[in-house]
Amino acid sequence: MTFSLFRVLWTLLHVFLTAVHFIESVWNSLRRKLDLVSKNYVDDELGFISRHVKLFNKIPSHLVVIVGNETISYRDLANVAVWSIAAGISFVSFYDHHGILKKNEAELLKALSEKTKAQFENIVWGKRTKTHGLINKNGTKNGVVSSHKLHLNIFSLSDGKGALVKLTKSLCQSVIAGQMTVTDINQDLIDEKLRAEMDIPDPELALYCGDVCSTYGFLPWQIHVTEFLQLQSHHNIQIKDFLLLLKKYGKCVQRHGK
């Protein structure tokens, strides 16, 4: 039967691709280990980062890591947060659609406090974290953001479409109460309300972990011009990988429809 012949060829193709992919990933992890051993070990890793990012055209003010289907490595996420401070990034958000990260926020807190004593003070826990109320005694006043602080947020699936549903409900109540009319509802109003709710600028750069490029349901409203770059895996992410991705982002040009 001809059909099954095509199917056999199809299966062979995918087996071949899987093999190629496997060899590639073994090679990559080997190289990573070699790198670690031969070690151009950097003493002052934060200084190293700040010196490097000066060469890039632009730095995102809001970076998102989309964990995707990977299991979460708190230590590595803590590294990304600390490196981001050194790179001058003001907002970092971690997203996992399962909501595991949100549940285990304390682990991230612990990993961060182990990683750095000095930088820990500079981390502002965002509105979407449980730590927000506990640690931020001062918070951000009237949206004034001091540049050396890092605002950290954790998001899960329900923060995306769910936030828009919640907003629609509250708009319904306002309209019913006569505080506004339906015609007042437009893009700017929604943008303003969601911004007030989330307290973050739109992310400029999203790093998705793993082989599958997808938004994984991350904040549909906020990602209209976000650049998506692949981070092979956030496990054992090295400063080199981090800087390479920022460099790539620096080269992205946006024309905003023009």
Add this chain to the structure above:
Amino acid sequence: MSWIRASTLNWIQFLCVKIIKSGRVPKHIAFIMDGNRRYAQKNNVRKFEGHSQGFDKLAETLQWCLDLGIPEVTVYAFSIENFKRSQEEVDALMELSQQKFERLLSEKMFCCFARDKLMEHGVCIRVIGNLSLLPQNIRKLIAQAMILTKDNKKTFLNVAFAYTAREEMAQAVRTAVSGVERDALQLSDVTQQLLSNCLYTSTSPDPELLIRTSGEVRLSDYLLWQVSCSCIYFADVLWPEFSIWHLLAAIIKYQRSYAQLVPVQQADEMANGCLNERISLFHTCLAASRLASLEELNHAVA
């Protein structure tokens, strides 16, 4: 050049299509056809020529999708942001669209004896976007094309025209709120499912694969709500140079990815909220009122 053209595949390509097709193919692909102007610049031709070749590529790609057995395609033809381009270019693009829509409609006129190609292929054309931003003559042509093909059920071509996803979402929120205001809906009916039903794409399944050409790696305000569980493929090729090989590569990538996105889809569906009769009725009424406004456009004097 027509909207659908005869297959241009040679036998090797045809064989590869057969092989890829024996696996799972997406039921709905969305395209961002980017790079027409860069192509024009690269080849030292006028911008308009780039756009025109881009349209030809669309016709070719639609044929490939038919060959692959993909029943639904959504393309980003013109963003609301594109109105910011020079008047000359916007006018040229509108002119091109007008020409193509006229062509689409006249194909019917030509063939009094045989049914025209679109009808023969059973293609249903839907234009998604804020039509009120478009010139009257194009709106009328769009309405005519949509009404002519509205009962076709075999394949679907959605054209995003004067579209951005944020405008679409804002419009959906407004529609839902007005439904609650006039008591067609209750506050508890405001769910994720309801908002999906109020989008321009409410009658389409979400795209399973999104392909963006030209090497840019962002969504540019396109179907942001609908692609939340889709596989995204960024092809490093300018749209007029897009080939069957690029399409096949994207589908292979999809075949290797979709299983990993199933859990995301399930979680997303769980969050939809329950569907009740009021929501279904509201959806039906909305579809009817949208059709009515198309009929009105169709009959309006241009």
